[in-house]
Amino acid sequence: MGIVSPLGLGLEHNWSRxxxxxxxxxxxxxxxxxxxxxxxxxxxxxxxxxxxxxxxSDWVPVKDQKKMDRFIHLGLVAATEAVEDSxxxxxxxxxxxxxxxxxxxxxxxxxxxxxxxITVHEGRARRLSPFFIPSALINLVSGHVSIKYGxxxxxxxxxxxxxxGVHAIGDASRLIMLGDADVMVAGGxxxxxxxxxxxxxxxxxxxxxxxxxxxxxxSRPWDRDRDGFVMGEGAGIVVLEEYEHAKARGAxxxxxxxxxxxxxxxxxITAPAEGHEGAYRAMQAAVRSAGIAVSDIGYVNAHGxxxxxxxxELQAVERLFGDDAGKLAMSSTKSAIGHLLGAAGAxxxxxxxxxxRDNVAPPTLNLDNPSTESAIDRVAHEAQRRRIDVxxxxxxxxxxxxxxxIVRGV
Amino acid sequence: xxxxxxxxxxIVVEHLGVEESKVTPEASFIDxxxxxxxxxxxxxxxxxxxxSVEIPEDAAExxxxxxxxxxxxxxxxxx
Numbered sequence: 001m002g003i004v005s006p007l008g009l010g011l012e013h014n015w016s017r018x019x020x021x022x023x024x025x026x027x028x029x030x031x032x033x034x035x036x037x038x039x040x041x042x043x044x045x046x047x048x049x050x051x052x053x054x055x056x057s058d059w060v061p062v063k064d065q066k067k068m069d070r071f072i073h074l075g076l077v078a079a080t081e082a083v084e085d086s087x088x089x090x091x092x093x094x095x096x097x098x099x100x101x102x103x104x105x106x107x108x109x110x111x112x113x114x115x116x117x118i119t120v121h122e123g124r125a126r127r128l129s130p131f132f133i134p135s136a137l138i139n140l141v142s143g144h145v146s147i148k149y150g151x152x153x154x155x156x157x158x159x160x161x162x163x164x165g166v167h168a169i170g171d172a173s174r175l176i177m178l179g180d181a182d183v184m185v186a187g188g189x190x191x192x193x194x195x196x197x198x199x200x201x202x203x204x205x206x207x208x209x210x211x212x213x214x215x216x217x218x219s220r221p222w223d224r225d226r227d228g229f230v231m232g233e234g235a236g237i238v239v240l241e242e243y244e245h246a247k248a249r250g251a252x253x254x255x256x257x258x259x260x261x262x263x264x265x266x267x268x269i270t271a272p273a274e275g276h277e278g279a280y281r282a283m284q285a286a287v288r289s290a291g292i293a294v295s296d297i298g299y300v301n302a303h304g305x306x307x308x309x310x311x312x313e314l315q316a317v318e319r320l321f322g323d324d325a326g327k328l329a330m331s332s333t334k335s336a337i338g339h340l341l342g343a344a345g346a347x348x349x350x351x352x353x354x355x356x357r358d359n360v361a362p363p364t365l366n367l368d369n370p371s372t373e374s375a376i377d378r379v380a381h382e383a384q385r386r387r388i389d390v391x392x393x394x395x396x397x398x399x400x401x402x403x404x405x406i407v408r409g410v
Numbered sequence: 411x412x413x414x415x416x417x418x419x420x421i422v423v424e425h426l427g428v429e430e431s432k433v434t435p436e437a438s439f440i441d442x443x444x445x446x447x448x449x450x451x452x453x454x455x456x457x458x459x460x461x462s463v464e465i466p467e468d469a470a471e472x473x474x475x476x477x478x479x480x481x482x483x484x485x486x487x488x489x
Protein backbone atom coordinates (compact mmCIF):
# COMPACT_ATOMS: atom_id res chain seq x y z
CA MET A 1 0.00 0.00 0.00
CA GLY A 2 1.17 3.56 -0.64
CA ILE A 3 0.06 7.02 0.44
CA VAL A 4 1.11 10.56 -0.29
CA SER A 5 -1.10 13.12 1.44
CA PRO A 6 -1.02 16.44 3.28
CA LEU A 7 0.39 14.45 6.23
CA GLY A 8 3.36 13.56 4.06
CA LEU A 9 4.91 10.73 2.18
CA GLY A 10 4.66 7.05 2.99
CA LEU A 11 2.23 4.64 4.56
CA GLU A 12 3.62 4.41 8.08
CA HIS A 13 4.55 8.09 8.25
CA ASN A 14 0.97 9.06 7.36
CA TRP A 15 -0.51 6.58 9.78
CA SER A 16 1.63 7.55 12.78
CA ARG A 17 0.94 11.24 12.25
CA UNK A 18 -2.79 10.54 11.85
CA UNK A 19 -2.92 8.50 15.05
CA UNK A 20 -0.98 11.20 16.89
CA UNK A 21 -3.77 13.64 16.03
CA UNK A 22 -1.66 15.82 13.75
CA UNK A 23 -3.13 17.93 10.96
CA UNK A 24 -1.91 18.42 7.39
CA UNK A 25 -4.09 21.47 6.76
CA UNK A 26 -2.58 24.92 6.30
CA UNK A 27 -2.79 28.17 4.41
CA UNK A 28 -2.44 27.50 0.67
CA UNK A 29 1.24 27.81 -0.21
CA UNK A 30 1.42 26.74 -3.87
CA UNK A 31 -0.29 29.96 -5.05
CA UNK A 32 -1.60 33.16 -3.49
CA UNK A 33 -5.23 32.46 -2.49
CA UNK A 34 -6.00 36.05 -1.38
CA UNK A 35 -8.49 36.63 -4.22
CA UNK A 36 -10.52 33.58 -3.27
CA UNK A 37 -12.97 33.06 -0.43
CA UNK A 38 -11.19 29.96 0.87
CA UNK A 39 -7.53 30.26 1.87
CA UNK A 40 -6.90 26.84 3.37
CA UNK A 41 -6.13 23.42 1.93
CA UNK A 42 -4.13 20.29 2.54
CA UNK A 43 -1.00 20.30 0.38
CA UNK A 44 1.67 17.63 0.22
CA UNK A 45 4.68 18.91 2.20
CA UNK A 46 7.77 19.53 0.08
CA UNK A 47 11.15 18.46 1.44
CA UNK A 48 13.52 15.56 1.87
CA UNK A 49 12.18 12.04 1.39
CA UNK A 50 13.79 10.90 4.68
CA UNK A 51 11.69 13.48 6.51
CA UNK A 52 8.48 12.07 5.01
CA UNK A 53 8.19 14.94 2.55
CA UNK A 54 8.05 15.02 -1.24
CA UNK A 55 11.05 15.62 -3.47
CA UNK A 56 9.41 14.93 -6.80
CA SER A 57 12.65 14.26 -8.67
CA ASP A 58 13.26 11.26 -6.38
CA TRP A 59 10.16 9.68 -7.95
CA VAL A 60 9.64 11.12 -11.42
CA PRO A 61 12.62 12.02 -13.65
CA VAL A 62 12.81 15.78 -14.22
CA LYS A 63 12.53 15.43 -18.00
CA ASP A 64 9.27 13.46 -17.61
CA GLN A 65 7.66 15.75 -15.05
CA LYS A 66 6.43 18.26 -17.62
CA LYS A 67 4.68 15.49 -19.53
CA MET A 68 2.29 14.86 -16.65
CA ASP A 69 -0.04 16.91 -14.52
CA ARG A 70 0.59 16.88 -10.79
CA PHE A 71 -2.18 14.33 -10.13
CA ILE A 72 -0.17 11.84 -12.21
CA HIS A 73 3.01 12.69 -10.29
CA LEU A 74 1.26 12.00 -6.99
CA GLY A 75 -0.33 8.82 -8.35
CA LEU A 76 3.07 7.55 -9.46
CA VAL A 77 4.59 8.30 -6.06
CA ALA A 78 1.95 6.30 -4.17
CA ALA A 79 1.88 3.53 -6.79
CA THR A 80 5.65 3.15 -6.56
CA GLU A 81 5.46 2.79 -2.79
CA ALA A 82 2.60 0.29 -3.08
CA VAL A 83 4.26 -1.88 -5.72
CA GLU A 84 7.60 -1.89 -3.87
CA ASP A 85 5.78 -2.76 -0.64
CA SER A 86 3.93 -5.64 -2.33
CA UNK A 87 7.11 -7.15 -3.73
CA UNK A 88 5.19 -8.05 -6.90
CA UNK A 89 7.50 -7.38 -9.86
CA UNK A 90 6.46 -9.94 -12.46
CA UNK A 91 9.11 -10.90 -15.00
CA UNK A 92 7.26 -13.44 -17.12
CA UNK A 93 4.94 -12.36 -19.90
CA UNK A 94 2.16 -14.46 -18.42
CA UNK A 95 2.41 -12.87 -14.96
CA UNK A 96 2.57 -9.41 -16.48
CA UNK A 97 -0.56 -10.05 -18.49
CA UNK A 98 -2.34 -11.14 -15.29
CA UNK A 99 -1.48 -7.86 -13.54
CA UNK A 100 -3.66 -4.81 -14.20
CA UNK A 101 -4.07 -1.23 -13.05
CA UNK A 102 -7.20 0.73 -12.10
CA UNK A 103 -6.31 4.16 -10.73
CA UNK A 104 -8.84 6.96 -10.99
CA UNK A 105 -9.12 10.66 -10.32
CA UNK A 106 -12.11 12.88 -9.66
CA UNK A 107 -11.00 15.81 -11.76
CA UNK A 108 -7.71 15.04 -13.51
CA UNK A 109 -5.29 17.61 -14.87
CA UNK A 110 -7.11 20.79 -13.98
CA UNK A 111 -4.05 23.05 -13.73
CA UNK A 112 -2.73 21.67 -17.02
CA UNK A 113 -6.04 22.42 -18.75
CA UNK A 114 -6.04 25.91 -17.24
CA UNK A 115 -2.51 26.64 -18.51
CA UNK A 116 -3.26 25.23 -21.96
CA UNK A 117 -6.45 27.31 -22.22
CA ILE A 118 -4.41 30.46 -21.67
CA THR A 119 -1.93 29.44 -24.38
CA VAL A 120 -4.76 29.00 -26.87
CA HIS A 121 -6.58 32.13 -25.69
CA GLU A 122 -3.42 34.16 -26.32
CA GLY A 123 -3.43 33.00 -29.94
CA ARG A 124 -0.55 30.58 -29.38
CA ALA A 125 -2.38 27.35 -30.20
CA ARG A 126 0.56 26.19 -32.32
CA ARG A 127 2.72 26.41 -29.20
CA LEU A 128 0.52 24.01 -27.24
CA SER A 129 2.62 21.18 -25.83
CA PRO A 130 2.18 17.81 -27.56
CA PHE A 131 1.98 16.44 -24.00
CA PHE A 132 -1.07 18.53 -23.09
CA ILE A 133 -3.69 15.83 -23.70
CA PRO A 134 -1.81 12.88 -22.15
CA SER A 135 -0.89 15.12 -19.24
CA ALA A 136 -4.51 15.89 -18.41
CA LEU A 137 -6.25 12.57 -19.12
CA ILE A 138 -7.47 10.81 -15.99
CA ASN A 139 -6.60 7.26 -17.09
CA LEU A 140 -2.96 8.23 -17.63
CA VAL A 141 -2.03 7.39 -14.04
CA SER A 142 -2.97 3.81 -14.87
CA GLY A 143 -1.10 4.18 -18.15
CA HIS A 144 2.13 5.45 -16.60
CA VAL A 145 2.09 2.82 -13.84
CA SER A 146 1.62 0.05 -16.41
CA ILE A 147 4.49 1.39 -18.53
CA LYS A 148 6.79 1.77 -15.52
CA TYR A 149 6.29 -1.81 -14.32
CA GLY A 150 5.24 -3.66 -17.48
CA UNK A 151 1.78 -4.54 -16.15
CA UNK A 152 -0.09 -5.72 -19.23
CA UNK A 153 -3.41 -6.79 -17.71
CA UNK A 154 -6.63 -4.73 -17.64
CA UNK A 155 -5.77 -1.03 -17.78
CA UNK A 156 -8.70 0.92 -16.54
CA UNK A 157 -9.70 4.04 -14.67
CA UNK A 158 -12.58 5.32 -12.61
CA UNK A 159 -14.15 8.80 -12.58
CA UNK A 160 -16.90 9.19 -10.01
CA UNK A 161 -15.94 12.47 -8.34
CA UNK A 162 -15.36 11.98 -4.61
CA UNK A 163 -16.35 8.30 -4.73
CA UNK A 164 -13.58 7.46 -7.23
CA GLY A 165 -11.12 5.86 -4.78
CA VAL A 166 -13.61 3.37 -3.34
CA HIS A 167 -15.06 2.56 -6.76
CA ALA A 168 -11.56 1.91 -8.15
CA ILE A 169 -10.62 -0.49 -5.36
CA GLY A 170 -14.04 -2.15 -5.36
CA ASP A 171 -14.20 -2.54 -9.13
CA ALA A 172 -10.62 -3.81 -9.30
CA SER A 173 -11.39 -6.45 -6.67
CA ARG A 174 -14.38 -7.51 -8.76
CA LEU A 175 -12.12 -7.90 -11.82
CA ILE A 176 -9.98 -10.29 -9.78
CA MET A 177 -13.11 -12.16 -8.63
CA LEU A 178 -14.26 -12.44 -12.24
CA GLY A 179 -10.89 -13.85 -13.27
CA ASP A 180 -9.77 -10.96 -15.46
CA ALA A 181 -6.55 -10.55 -13.45
CA ASP A 182 -4.66 -12.06 -10.50
CA VAL A 183 -3.23 -8.75 -9.30
CA MET A 184 -4.62 -5.21 -9.64
CA VAL A 185 -2.93 -1.98 -8.63
CA ALA A 186 -5.84 0.24 -7.63
CA GLY A 187 -6.67 3.57 -6.04
CA GLY A 188 -7.05 7.26 -6.71
CA UNK A 189 -4.94 10.39 -7.25
CA UNK A 190 -5.90 14.06 -7.09
CA UNK A 191 -4.21 17.45 -7.36
CA UNK A 192 -6.95 20.06 -7.63
CA UNK A 193 -5.53 22.53 -5.12
CA UNK A 194 -5.07 25.16 -7.83
CA UNK A 195 -6.83 28.49 -8.49
CA UNK A 196 -9.43 26.95 -10.79
CA UNK A 197 -10.17 24.03 -8.45
CA UNK A 198 -10.50 26.16 -5.33
CA UNK A 199 -12.52 28.84 -7.17
CA UNK A 200 -14.89 26.22 -8.60
CA UNK A 201 -15.70 24.62 -5.27
CA UNK A 202 -15.92 28.09 -3.69
CA UNK A 203 -18.57 29.02 -6.24
CA UNK A 204 -20.49 25.88 -5.35
CA UNK A 205 -20.32 27.13 -1.72
CA UNK A 206 -18.73 23.85 -0.74
CA UNK A 207 -15.49 25.00 0.92
CA UNK A 208 -14.81 26.24 4.44
CA UNK A 209 -14.16 29.98 4.55
CA UNK A 210 -14.64 30.79 8.24
CA UNK A 211 -11.28 29.44 9.41
CA UNK A 212 -8.88 31.17 7.03
CA UNK A 213 -6.93 32.43 10.03
CA UNK A 214 -6.92 29.06 11.82
CA UNK A 215 -6.42 26.51 9.01
CA UNK A 216 -6.02 23.46 11.26
CA UNK A 217 -9.50 24.07 12.67
CA UNK A 218 -11.21 24.35 9.27
CA SER A 219 -12.00 20.67 8.72
CA ARG A 220 -14.38 19.75 11.56
CA PRO A 221 -16.76 16.94 10.62
CA TRP A 222 -20.03 16.82 12.65
CA ASP A 223 -19.03 19.89 14.65
CA ARG A 224 -21.70 22.57 14.94
CA ASP A 225 -19.30 25.25 13.64
CA ARG A 226 -18.33 23.43 10.44
CA ASP A 227 -18.85 25.50 7.30
CA GLY A 228 -17.63 23.46 4.36
CA PHE A 229 -14.91 21.04 3.35
CA VAL A 230 -11.18 21.66 3.04
CA MET A 231 -9.63 20.47 -0.17
CA GLY A 232 -6.62 18.17 0.01
CA GLU A 233 -4.33 16.63 -2.58
CA GLY A 234 -2.58 13.29 -2.73
CA ALA A 235 -2.95 9.67 -3.71
CA GLY A 236 -3.67 6.31 -2.15
CA ILE A 237 -2.81 3.09 -3.95
CA VAL A 238 -3.21 -0.56 -2.97
CA VAL A 239 -2.04 -3.76 -4.60
CA LEU A 240 -4.96 -6.20 -4.67
CA GLU A 241 -4.27 -9.84 -5.23
CA GLU A 242 -6.23 -13.05 -5.47
CA TYR A 243 -5.84 -14.72 -2.06
CA GLU A 244 -4.28 -18.03 -3.12
CA HIS A 245 -1.95 -16.16 -5.48
CA ALA A 246 -0.75 -13.93 -2.63
CA LYS A 247 -0.43 -16.83 -0.22
CA ALA A 248 1.53 -18.95 -2.69
CA ARG A 249 4.24 -16.30 -3.06
CA GLY A 250 4.35 -15.51 0.64
CA ALA A 251 3.17 -11.92 0.18
CA UNK A 252 2.57 -9.67 3.16
CA UNK A 253 -1.24 -9.49 3.39
CA UNK A 254 -2.62 -6.41 5.15
CA UNK A 255 -6.25 -7.38 4.86
CA UNK A 256 -9.04 -8.66 2.70
CA UNK A 257 -11.69 -6.82 0.72
CA UNK A 258 -14.81 -8.66 1.81
CA UNK A 259 -17.66 -6.39 0.76
CA UNK A 260 -18.44 -3.70 -1.77
CA UNK A 261 -21.69 -1.84 -2.39
CA UNK A 262 -22.79 0.91 -4.75
CA UNK A 263 -25.86 3.07 -5.23
CA UNK A 264 -27.15 6.19 -6.93
CA UNK A 265 -29.27 8.91 -5.31
CA UNK A 266 -31.27 9.94 -8.39
CA UNK A 267 -31.97 13.13 -6.48
CA UNK A 268 -29.70 16.18 -6.93
CA ILE A 269 -26.35 16.98 -8.58
CA THR A 270 -24.61 17.98 -5.34
CA ALA A 271 -26.92 17.42 -2.34
CA PRO A 272 -27.63 14.01 -0.81
CA ALA A 273 -31.21 12.85 -0.42
CA GLU A 274 -33.15 12.95 2.84
CA GLY A 275 -31.60 10.67 5.46
CA HIS A 276 -28.83 9.95 2.93
CA GLU A 277 -30.84 6.95 1.83
CA GLY A 278 -28.42 6.38 -1.07
CA ALA A 279 -25.57 5.98 1.43
CA TYR A 280 -27.73 3.63 3.45
CA ARG A 281 -28.34 1.44 0.40
CA ALA A 282 -24.65 1.42 -0.58
CA MET A 283 -23.63 0.32 2.93
CA GLN A 284 -26.41 -2.25 3.01
CA ALA A 285 -25.27 -3.67 -0.34
CA ALA A 286 -21.68 -3.87 0.94
CA VAL A 287 -22.78 -5.72 4.08
CA ARG A 288 -24.87 -8.10 1.97
CA SER A 289 -21.98 -8.86 -0.40
CA ALA A 290 -19.67 -9.46 2.58
CA GLY A 291 -22.08 -11.98 4.08
CA ILE A 292 -21.44 -10.58 7.55
CA ALA A 293 -23.63 -9.21 10.32
CA VAL A 294 -23.65 -5.43 10.73
CA SER A 295 -22.54 -5.96 14.32
CA ASP A 296 -19.24 -7.45 13.07
CA ILE A 297 -18.18 -3.99 11.90
CA GLY A 298 -16.19 -2.24 14.62
CA TYR A 299 -15.10 0.89 12.77
CA VAL A 300 -16.53 3.13 10.05
CA ASN A 301 -14.32 5.60 8.21
CA ALA A 302 -17.01 8.11 7.30
CA HIS A 303 -17.20 10.21 4.18
CA GLY A 304 -17.67 13.06 6.72
CA UNK A 305 -16.54 16.06 4.70
CA UNK A 306 -17.24 18.79 7.28
CA UNK A 307 -20.40 19.94 5.48
CA UNK A 308 -24.11 19.84 6.28
CA UNK A 309 -24.23 16.34 4.78
CA UNK A 310 -22.27 14.91 7.75
CA UNK A 311 -25.41 14.56 9.82
CA UNK A 312 -27.25 12.86 6.98
CA GLU A 313 -24.52 10.22 6.75
CA LEU A 314 -24.71 9.85 10.53
CA GLN A 315 -28.45 9.17 10.23
CA ALA A 316 -27.85 6.54 7.56
CA VAL A 317 -25.17 4.80 9.66
CA GLU A 318 -27.43 4.89 12.75
CA ARG A 319 -30.23 3.38 10.71
CA LEU A 320 -27.97 0.61 9.43
CA PHE A 321 -26.54 -0.29 12.83
CA GLY A 322 -29.75 0.08 14.83
CA ASP A 323 -29.23 -1.17 18.39
CA ASP A 324 -25.55 -1.90 17.66
CA ALA A 325 -24.74 1.77 17.08
CA GLY A 326 -23.55 2.15 20.66
CA LYS A 327 -20.69 -0.31 20.06
CA LEU A 328 -19.43 1.39 16.92
CA ALA A 329 -16.53 3.80 16.43
CA MET A 330 -16.81 6.11 13.43
CA SER A 331 -14.41 8.89 12.54
CA SER A 332 -13.63 11.20 9.66
CA THR A 333 -9.93 11.34 8.82
CA LYS A 334 -10.73 14.28 6.52
CA SER A 335 -10.42 16.31 9.71
CA ALA A 336 -6.64 15.79 9.44
CA ILE A 337 -5.95 15.66 5.68
CA GLY A 338 -8.94 17.43 4.14
CA HIS A 339 -10.97 16.04 1.28
CA LEU A 340 -8.76 14.40 -1.34
CA LEU A 341 -11.70 14.14 -3.77
CA GLY A 342 -10.93 11.24 -6.13
CA ALA A 343 -8.11 9.99 -3.89
CA ALA A 344 -10.12 10.25 -0.65
CA GLY A 345 -11.78 6.84 -0.79
CA ALA A 346 -8.51 5.04 -1.51
CA UNK A 347 -6.55 6.77 1.26
CA UNK A 348 -9.42 6.18 3.70
CA UNK A 349 -9.74 2.50 2.76
CA UNK A 350 -6.03 2.17 3.56
CA UNK A 351 -6.55 3.91 6.92
CA UNK A 352 -9.40 1.45 7.60
CA UNK A 353 -7.11 -1.52 6.95
CA UNK A 354 -4.45 -0.07 9.25
CA UNK A 355 -7.13 0.53 11.91
CA UNK A 356 -7.75 -3.24 11.86
CA ARG A 357 -4.04 -4.10 11.83
CA ASP A 358 -3.28 -1.98 14.89
CA ASN A 359 -6.69 -2.08 16.60
CA VAL A 360 -6.81 1.71 16.65
CA ALA A 361 -9.57 4.05 15.54
CA PRO A 362 -8.04 7.27 14.15
CA PRO A 363 -9.48 10.48 15.56
CA THR A 364 -11.91 13.10 14.28
CA LEU A 365 -10.09 16.37 14.92
CA ASN A 366 -11.94 19.55 15.90
CA LEU A 367 -15.12 17.78 16.95
CA ASP A 368 -15.64 20.15 19.87
CA ASN A 369 -19.43 20.39 19.89
CA PRO A 370 -21.30 17.81 17.82
CA SER A 371 -24.28 19.38 16.05
CA THR A 372 -26.21 16.17 16.65
CA GLU A 373 -25.91 13.75 19.55
CA SER A 374 -25.45 10.10 18.68
CA ALA A 375 -24.85 6.75 20.35
CA ILE A 376 -21.99 6.25 17.87
CA ASP A 377 -18.55 7.15 19.24
CA ARG A 378 -17.06 9.59 16.75
CA VAL A 379 -13.57 9.41 18.26
CA ALA A 380 -13.28 13.13 18.98
CA HIS A 381 -9.75 14.60 19.19
CA GLU A 382 -7.80 11.47 20.17
CA ALA A 383 -7.27 8.06 18.61
CA GLN A 384 -8.82 5.15 20.48
CA ARG A 385 -7.37 1.74 21.09
CA ARG A 386 -10.20 -0.74 20.55
CA ARG A 387 -10.69 -4.10 18.96
CA ILE A 388 -11.49 -3.75 15.26
CA ASP A 389 -11.89 -6.90 13.16
CA VAL A 390 -13.92 -5.48 10.30
CA UNK A 391 -14.13 -1.90 9.01
CA UNK A 392 -16.33 -0.09 6.51
CA UNK A 393 -15.31 2.98 4.52
CA UNK A 394 -17.75 5.33 2.79
CA UNK A 395 -17.30 7.68 -0.16
CA UNK A 396 -20.00 9.71 -1.86
CA UNK A 397 -19.69 11.91 -4.93
CA UNK A 398 -21.39 14.73 -6.78
CA UNK A 399 -23.98 13.37 -9.15
CA UNK A 400 -25.40 11.28 -6.32
CA UNK A 401 -22.96 8.38 -6.49
CA UNK A 402 -22.26 6.31 -3.36
CA UNK A 403 -19.78 3.56 -2.62
CA UNK A 404 -18.96 1.56 0.51
CA UNK A 405 -16.22 -0.97 0.99
CA ILE A 406 -15.72 -3.47 3.81
CA VAL A 407 -12.30 -4.77 4.81
CA ARG A 408 -11.24 -7.45 7.27
CA GLY A 409 -7.97 -8.59 8.79
CA VAL A 410 -6.45 -11.84 7.54
CA UNK B 411 30.82 26.10 -32.61
CA UNK B 412 28.33 28.76 -33.67
CA UNK B 413 26.02 30.51 -31.27
CA UNK B 414 23.08 28.74 -32.89
CA UNK B 415 24.70 25.34 -32.43
CA UNK B 416 25.34 26.11 -28.78
CA UNK B 417 21.75 27.12 -28.18
CA UNK B 418 20.36 24.08 -30.01
CA UNK B 419 22.52 21.82 -27.89
CA UNK B 420 21.33 23.47 -24.71
CA ILE B 421 17.67 23.07 -25.69
CA VAL B 422 18.19 19.40 -26.52
CA VAL B 423 19.92 18.73 -23.20
CA GLU B 424 17.15 20.50 -21.31
CA HIS B 425 14.20 18.87 -23.09
CA LEU B 426 15.47 15.33 -23.39
CA GLY B 427 17.34 15.22 -20.09
CA VAL B 428 20.48 13.81 -21.72
CA GLU B 429 24.16 14.43 -20.98
CA GLU B 430 25.73 17.22 -22.96
CA SER B 431 28.50 14.95 -24.26
CA LYS B 432 25.93 12.79 -26.05
CA VAL B 433 24.54 15.69 -28.02
CA THR B 434 26.94 15.44 -30.98
CA PRO B 435 26.02 16.84 -34.42
CA GLU B 436 25.37 13.34 -35.76
CA ALA B 437 23.19 12.26 -32.83
CA SER B 438 19.67 11.29 -33.84
CA PHE B 439 16.96 12.52 -31.48
CA ILE B 440 15.06 9.25 -31.62
CA ASP B 441 17.81 6.63 -32.11
CA UNK B 442 20.55 8.12 -29.92
CA UNK B 443 18.94 10.54 -27.50
CA UNK B 444 15.88 8.58 -26.37
CA UNK B 445 13.22 10.90 -27.78
CA UNK B 446 9.81 9.67 -28.91
CA UNK B 447 7.62 11.26 -31.57
CA UNK B 448 5.97 13.63 -29.08
CA UNK B 449 9.37 14.71 -27.75
CA UNK B 450 10.47 15.67 -31.26
CA UNK B 451 7.30 17.75 -31.77
CA UNK B 452 8.07 19.56 -28.54
CA UNK B 453 11.71 20.04 -29.50
CA UNK B 454 10.78 21.67 -32.79
CA UNK B 455 8.41 23.99 -30.92
CA UNK B 456 11.22 24.89 -28.54
CA UNK B 457 13.49 25.72 -31.51
CA UNK B 458 10.77 27.89 -33.06
CA UNK B 459 10.32 29.75 -29.80
CA UNK B 460 14.02 30.19 -29.06
CA UNK B 461 15.04 31.33 -32.54
CA SER B 462 11.82 33.10 -33.56
CA VAL B 463 11.53 30.98 -36.71
CA GLU B 464 8.67 29.04 -38.26
CA ILE B 465 9.38 25.39 -38.95
CA PRO B 466 6.60 23.98 -41.15
CA GLU B 467 5.56 20.40 -40.61
CA ASP B 468 7.19 18.98 -43.73
CA ALA B 469 10.50 20.59 -42.77
CA ALA B 470 10.14 19.45 -39.16
CA GLU B 471 9.75 15.85 -40.31
CA UNK B 472 13.18 16.03 -41.94
CA UNK B 473 14.92 17.22 -38.77
CA UNK B 474 16.21 13.95 -37.35
CA UNK B 475 19.62 14.86 -35.95
CA UNK B 476 21.17 17.72 -34.03
CA UNK B 477 22.99 18.80 -37.20
CA UNK B 478 19.71 18.83 -39.18
CA UNK B 479 18.28 21.26 -36.66
CA UNK B 480 21.35 23.52 -36.64
CA UNK B 481 21.54 23.60 -40.44
CA UNK B 482 17.85 24.40 -40.86
CA UNK B 483 17.90 27.21 -38.32
CA UNK B 484 21.16 28.69 -39.71
CA UNK B 485 19.64 28.71 -43.19
CA UNK B 486 16.48 30.45 -41.95
CA UNK B 487 18.47 33.02 -40.02
CA UNK B 488 20.72 33.71 -43.03
CA UNK B 489 17.78 34.16 -45.37
